[in-house]
Amino acid sequence: MKGRVVVCKEYGKPFEIEEYDVPELESGAVLLRMTQAGICGSDLHVFRGDQKNVPLPPTGRAMGHEGTGKVERLGAGVTTDSLGTPIREGDRVVYSAVFPCYHCHQCLRGDTSWCVNRNYPAAGVYPYFTGTYADYLYLPPRHPFFRVPDELDDELLGPLNCAMGTVTTGLIRADAGEGDVVVIMGAGGLGLHAVAMAKEMGAHQVIALDRLDNRLRLAEEFGADASINVDEYDTAPARVQRVMELTHGRGADIVMELVGKSDLMIEGIDMLSNGGSFVEIGDIVAGREVSIDPTKLLGGKSIIGSRMYRASLLPKLLDYLVRNRYKLPFHTMISHKFPLEQVNEAMEKAEWDQRQTEITRAMLIP
Secondary structure: OEEEEEEEOOOOOOOEEEEEEOOOOOOOOEEEEEEEEEOOHHHHHHHHOOOOOOOOOOOOEEOOOOEEEEEEEEOOOOOEOOOOOEOOOOOEEEEOOOOOOOOOHHHHOOOHHHOOOOOOOEOOOOOOOOOOOEOEEEEOOOOOEEEOOOOOOHHHOOOHHHHHHHHHHHHHHOOOOOOOEEEEEOOOHHHHHHHHHHHHOOOOEEEEEEOOHHHHHHHHHOOOOEEEEOOOOOOHHHHHHHHHHHOOOOOEEEEEEOOOOOOHHHHHHHHEEEEEEEEEOOOOOOOOOOOOOHHHHOOOOEEEEOOOOOOOHHHHHHHHHHHHOOOOOHHHOOOEEEEHHHHHHHHHHHOOOOOOOOOOOEEEEO
16 A cells, blocks of 8 residues: 655755555554645745755655544554543544654653654655655654544644644743733734633733734634734834733733744834743744844843643643634634645645735645
8 A cells, every 4th residue: 555745855846745655553553544734834934945954854854744634554552542542443533743752851851842853754764654744644652642532523623733732832831821911923823723722721812913814803703802914013113012002001921923933023022011921933944033132131021932732732622622612713724625736736825925815724635
């Protein structure tokens, strides 16, 4: 049996699709048949060629990390998911999108998303199906995965193991809680989940920023109390002033950067109240630099970096979706679907940098 895998051979060039033999499962492994694979902002960085300073593996990079699937095969000894729930072929699951080494000092502390040996998956290397832009995904022995509750529709699952987990962790690290004012920079897949989770954690006021009106409208449906179109407020001082107006001069307790533009750190810090936290998540491209005035931090402002999540968060997010599936429009989060073979067209249509797009979150459907 063979399966397809989307591969980045050269930055800034169209992705290629290669076929590999589906491997036999080692004891304890699980093979998923992918049903959804999300186009995340980090994938668009690769497609644009923003990460040219990160060498590609000689065989290319297997693309995709976000998504969900069904159990195709279970390796010897696998009878339950990571929480002990019975599992069988055909069951829907979510899995940790973090594939750490499990033996570095960060992994041993439980901070697997900060694994110092974490690398991008190389294409054409056993077990071959190591990215989600593929027909299958190979979960090695002991990799965390969880059976999806029957109450949840497929439409709610795709972004859970990247967008939702990542922003929830950022909010947790910033100690988000009752009465906070939270500013969300970027109202795409990550931003919409951040709005919902900030409200879940008790935020009094959530303000969303984006340049796409369709995303800002959806952010308000997810609970944002106000929105700012950055094309209307087209300078950093204007956006900072608008946040101050909306918060009656208070400023934000938390500002989350989910766009991937390094200079947003400067205005984000200016949006903070004393004691507030700027959470950097979106800017994954190395080598970009910004200059900040250190005296702005003396009032207790902090800068927090956050990447991905601990696998133990995923069951909690599944439970949250069960409780809120009829309260918030999660079924509208995935705005567009494309077959796997149209991956390059999907990337082009999902591109938002310097232009408008109808897409909120696009999914590849193998």
